[in-house]
Amino acid sequence: MSQAPNPNATLAVAILSGKGGVGKTNLALNLSYALFRAGHRVLLMDFDVGLANVDVLLGLSPEKNLQDLFRPDVQAKDVMLAVEPGGFDFLPAASGVPELLEMDDDMREVLFDKLNAVFGSYDYLMLDLGAGISQTVLSVAAMSQVRVLVVTPEPTSLTDSYAVIKVLHTQYGVSDFHVLVNQVESPADAQATFNRLSAACNHFLGFTPVLIGGVHSDPAVPDAVRRQIPLLRHAPRCQAAQDIIGGAVKLHRVRQQRKDAIIAGPVLGKIPIIRK
Template identity: 35%
Template sequence: MNTLDNPMAPRAVSPEAGRNVLAIASGKGGVGKTWFAITLSHALTRRGRKVLLFDGDLGLANIDIQLGLMPRYDLGSVVSGKMTLNQATFPAESTGFDVIAGRSGSGSLANIPPSRLQLVAEDLVLMGREYDHVLLDLGAGVEKAVRQLARAAGTILVVTSDEPTALTDAYAFIKITAIERPEVDIRVVVNAANSTREGERTYSTLLKACQGFLRIAPPLAGVVRRDTRVRESIRNQTPLLTRYPNSEAAMDVEALADRLLAG
């Protein structure tokens, strides 16, 4: 079923979740989650979709840094009540999608009261109706604020790598999410794999743990191969699909976007 392409697709989600909201999560930091969120947003935009990318990493926001942007307003302005989410939205002209930036280099948003964070999440779902897709880049880990924001999403992509700690933490995130929201659509992305086959083996390890202990089988959304040009694009604050559109990692994310749209 085309769960991303058709926001009216009949799938059970929690009442507050946006069916077109896709959360990008990871149990462990450093697995390329933010880069992946940016590149997937770009890939969807290149397919004619209207996309909003929301920086939900409340402690270490850096979407604007990776894109070389200097936002006048950010999520901090929204939380403080100075403006609405819509007013804090701005276009990332190099990619074609819209962005709501976090507060870079500051942990001030990490202690948002749960009630205020809930209002932000609800507003994001409402505002998301103006878009084909809303991508929510979550902070790493399984803290309460991360899980609370994740409830805004109808689909969650859990990004991991082949490192044992990354797999363990990805499993922890899937476990807690599956317990709290057994109806949610969870899928796995293996990033920085040495090859597609190696990535599939990494996924198989995680799948066996999920099947054996949780009795669930989150599908593989895709494998993104390790590519030195990813680091180069981040260093140059230029999207990979712009700087190196024919690189292996770029082609892998493009293919993953196609599969998401196909259901």
């Protein structure tokens, strides 16, 4: 059955990592901000159902969250908050809710039926995922159109990132990954880190990821976190903010390239069949 083009061509971007604490949430928030500032409609969704904290970075205390969507009377729009008027919205998650952490396929389907009703009105759906390889992280990453792996130059981050790529490839047949190298000292540092990961993927899996770029280690990032203000609002001219804006430009190019391929219907589709 042929489907009409999705007028908004919503691009679902999963932000994930192997190792925790590498900067996913800060990058998801500020990439979203940069895309909004560039005139795009963005929905930032906290999908770290273990340790949700986008709300903390925004200084917000949401009344409702993802968990409420399991109630029949609650719709996605009842849970969403506006970060900025005019097209930057946020969908909070809940911390320490075992049902969310252990969501089975049926629960995920209930959730995505409600979520897909609103996803289509955005240009970007940015999903901040938890670290590691839980089934929720893997299935949401596999369903997304773009997967951005956040890596740092630490060897442990590199090996854990390779593990995420490998499990998504072997279990879900995914071989399309983008990489953002965070907390670098220089562009050469970002490139060298990427090259090591890319060489391992090429050697053992037979494909290579795509580098989005590097984000400098910058004291303005923890400063913005402490103040609970997005970096792009707190220190828009700092090096890390400039790097993130550069990353958003690259992401937008990916959306432009894929626009025609993004079809109508659910933004996040059914979970692909797991290869045994």
